[in-house]
Amino acid sequence: MTSFRDQLHRTFQLHEVPQRIVSLVPSQTELLCDLGLEENIVGITKFCVHPNHLLSTKKIVGGTKQVHYDKIKALQPDIILCNKEENAKDMILELEKIAPVHISDIYTIEDSLELVSMYGEIFNISEQANTLIEGIKKSKSEFEDFISIKPIKTVAYFIWKSPWMVAGNNNFINHLLFQNKLDNVFANENRYPEVDIQNSTVTPDLIFLSSEPFPFKKEHKKEVQAYYPNSKIIVVDGEMFSWYGSRLLKAFDYFKKLSEICHCY
Structure with a gap:
């Protein structure tokens, strides 16, 4: 035992x-x-x-x-x-x-790496787990070099519609936004608060509409743009921002491409 x-x-x-x-x-x-x-x-x-x-x-x-x-x-x-x-x-x-x-x-990348290590011990596959951990660390380090020269931008990350909900603080999404040098305008709210977009008092540089859990698509951009006329609206891959574990191997390459879109205006 x-x-x-x-x-x-x-x-x-x-x-x-x-x-x-x-x-x-x-x-x-x-x-x-x-x-x-x-x-x-x-x-x-x-x-x-x-x-x-x-x-x-x-x-x-x-x-x-x-x-x-x-x-x-x-x-x-x-x-x-x-x-x-x-x-x-x-x-x-x-x-x-x-x-x-x-x-x-899971709240941070470090928490995710700890989980991988735990699975390595539980399932007696520590070698495979350590290889994955090192791969994620390498990708993270390369991304940190890439993003270091980018300016900080403000962002609101929407996860749901009817009611409108966003990512606040104290969650993995907010942590990854920070890694991307994105300042979450709802970081003073806990977890996943509801927001009244019709009477919004914030004007972020960027609005991210996540593909999950609500399946935001391009057709939703026009509706949101009406309330945030000065923000750039982008539909983002929600899995890259909320799926921890091995998904992080793919996430940093995605973040590089996303950063180029965010900074092209």
Whole structure:
């Protein structure tokens, strides 16, 4: 019996290296696959769309907020992987009756790297985990050199419509905006506040409309532009700003391209 801890500093015990994994967080499912653990995944959510073939090859046990406990139990998992923000506390309590639960809690890139390291220990794949960590660190360092000469711009990052909601502080999105030298005009608001865009008192240089969780598209730009006539409106890839783990390997190249768009006016 070996003891492990998660990112909420909870401890749990495993008899052996887990072979059957249920992942209830899309970005963590992607991370598992990139660490070479795809064959060990037995259950996922309907939002676990990367790699895209998983939805047809793995058992879907629900979403991130609601799951079918009977389906999870039938899969006989050795471990269930969750996230504090994505999965509710009452859900965790029920899941712990089925198998040990690991909960991630991600606010920064450093938190993400810690999660990768934890998975390396739990699944006995530390070499693969360390390789991924070093790759992310290298990409981050190269991006920091690139972005260092760019001027700071102000931004509002919209995540939802009806009601309009933005990313405030104390979340991974805000952290990545900071990494991009973007000053979040709603950083004085906690988490994901609702905003009244019809009576907005801020005029950011940039308005980001995220492709998720609300699927903002180009047709939404005109509606938002009416309330922010002096801001540049850009539809951004929400996965790059909110999917932690192995997605960070792709994110920094995306941020370089996005920076060129942001600074082209």
